[in-house]
Amino acid sequence: MYQDLNLADVRAFTVIAEKGSFTLAADKLGCSRSHLSKQLTQLERYLGVTLITRTTRAQRLTEQGQFFYERCQHALDVMEQAVAKTVDDAHNLQGKININCVGGYIGEEIVNQLVNDFMSLHPNIQIHLDFSSQRVDLVLDEFDLVFRMGELEDSSLVARKLMDIANCTLASPSYIARRGRPEHPKELKSHACITGSIYHWNYHRRADKTEKTEVTIAGAFLCKNGRVMKSSAIAGNGIVRLPEIYCSSELNNGELVHVFDDWTISDTPLYLLYSKDQFQPARLRRFIEFTMENFMNYVDLPNI
Template identity: 45%
Template sequence: MLESLPLADIRAFVMTADHGSFTRAAEQLGVSRSQVSKQVTALEQALGVSLMQRSTRSLRLTESGHLLHAQCRSALGDITQIVTLVREERNAMRGRLRINSVGGPIGERLLAPAVHAFMQTWPQVQVELDFSSHRVNLIRDDFDIALRMGALEDADFIARPLMTLPYVVVASPDYLARHGAPNTPGELVDHRCLVGSVSRWSFTARGAESRELQVDVGAQLECRNGHVLVSGAIAGNGIIRVPRLYCESAIARGELQELLSDWQPADVPLSLIYHRERHRPLRTVRLIEHLLEWFAR
């Protein structure tokens, strides 16, 4: 029965009891007198008791009416206070934000400085930065936003592009001395490859004829950690395909060499994703705006 009692009817009853008049209660609620009278009557019918004794000049609460008024007045006050707190919390720049992102250089060198700058601006916001390698579900895993690489097909969230990550295919001089260098992407199937989350590598031919090619490579080592892939390649264990950001210093030192000069590995987009909910806390809105501006620079 409780589920069938409209809160508006209870509020109309409490307001009428407070003011001792349907007319004054209607003025406070911004509705007609007849509407308030109908709401109180509907509440009485739902409860099966008389709450008010009515006359042409006055209203008097019954014993049941006094009992209900005392309890509901207190409860409505609590509800009003809670609603006020929720609204204040939504519009306050404080509270916790949970962010999930791919780790390695992307999380450490691209995202972390942006988060540090955000926290300098909004010191009352607490941030939990998670670099879990598994692909999280924003709602199930209770994250406010996430950074994801690659194509996004899930329609349950909003995706905003942050940047495009150039990729390279590299190996160490030691590996190339022992195994030779592939001349075309198709020759990768005969080489030792160290693979992250993607074993189908895409390429576009450089030059006037921009042919596209995809190759399913074997995984001599499979690991979602970019540091491990780079260190494995430097150790001479195989060929890797990673964002240039991951290994540009190793290339500069001569520890790794770029391969397949006639072919460009497909770039991969990095996107910011968040819930589709219409009413999001102000701290989440400000973080989204901050990250979009940060990566745009």
């Protein structure tokens, strides 16, 4: 019945609806505004409905236009994925992978080494590794993969857990000798503390996780950089709260020691996230496989 429907007109309509502007849509499609207007008119005449109400100053989708846009956008996305899947041969590992990752030790040491080794194995793959700290949207920010710490909220993504990161409270032996070792987290209020972005330190007893306490920290030194916080603690300037893997060598050689024996901080999960996609390019599939198989080989845990 609709074999004469012009898919180019449908594509033009979806871009106009997406951009909310004929000018922006014309820029994206590389054509003139008048050509787009002609395509939209042809499509509306074919369907016998008005899809976009427009004046010289504004435009909006009609109810029928909104319905048509949502269905057509999904259909066009599926078509584009099918074409990409066909073109991207499963054995032809090439193209770009855009990755967002937490910075600090995890990004600079673990993920950096993992990426370098992967690129050595697959020289036709290019990787853009981004360490921006804000939480990104994989679709809007055009990332393929994200390494993210903490509990997840977006259930529309595929989440592969890489590890649970142990958090700990540390100080240098010189600080402990000078100021003493607190026995309860509440005693941290009378100590010099080194803080980053977290001012509420939550603890539970090792033997009974239901016994919890929270301490609001007013630190003597503030810096949102894990390496700097660690360096300050080594210098004896205060007590610091950091992921244990940030301090493996310092714990092994005694430059830092654990402050509490009976109290601990909950672990922080680390995930590899990506969008659900049945037509996932081969380069992404292989990188995900490589990460899941090898990630822990790059993690240096304390030998204590």
